[in-house]
Amino acid sequence: MYNRKTDEELDCGVRVAFKIFGGKWKLCIIDAINKGIVRPTDIHRSIASATLRVIEIQLAELLFYGVVEKSAEDIYPKKSEYKLTPFGETILPLLTQIDKWGTVHSDFVKQRQDELQDAE
Amino acid sequence: MYNRKTDEELDCGVRVAFKIFGGKWKLCIIDAINKGIVRPTDIHRSIASATLRVIEIQLAELLFYGVVEKSAEDIYPKKSEYKLTPFGETILPLLTQIDKWGTVHSDFVKQRQDELQDAE
DNA sequence: ACCGATACCGAATCTTTTTTCGGTTATTAC
């Protein structure tokens, strides 16, 4: 896991929450697992624009913080399956709300995004 | 505003939402404004661990995406006041939930954090 | 006239995060 050079201030709830699920793909991964897509390659296939490596890295972080757990540790053939822990499941209501908000305002945000592009 | 080199995929609600309020200090700034702390220096003082510059930058982004609006445009003495737009206010329920989640799980996260430190 | 406060901005320089790429191990399928 990446070794920070500076101390991280977890002084408010928001910072704590973002520490756990603020990564670029973390909520997408949690969503996939919740939908029954439990193996790394399958998660990768379901999130086309993420690389497999970043999914591995973020899965390792989610594992470290106890959001997900892994079965099939060191046996072969390797068929790892990840699932949400009870702790991980407490994130689901937030995920639902955040995703819904984003979906509702998607067009508006994309429009503003395009205006930025045109200005250059 | 920062100029991306790669195309940003806003393919799911989560990505859209994080585009708007996923910045390191964005939700903290929105929270401050909501609490009536409306001027840049005051916001800075209320968020001790952020620099004034980053608050300015993120405020400009929130302004661009219509989350906040600014009064006292170009008059002197400069006493800018920021407030949430109706669009910005739609973020408040999420902010409340995220902050609450983080507060509830704060000790657990900090504990895991410390374990990481000790291992080095 | 000078100092301190406020509100900015630009640019260089970090730090952090993501990507790219190559490698390992072991199984199944042909």
Place this chain on the structure above:
DNA sequence: GTAATAACCGAAAAAAGATTCGGTATCGGT
């Protein structure tokens, strides 16, 4: 026995994001 697939990992590089620092402009107080 060779190829394909799966599940990783390490390290370098690139990209994104945050910080530092110095600058401008204007006001109000002394």
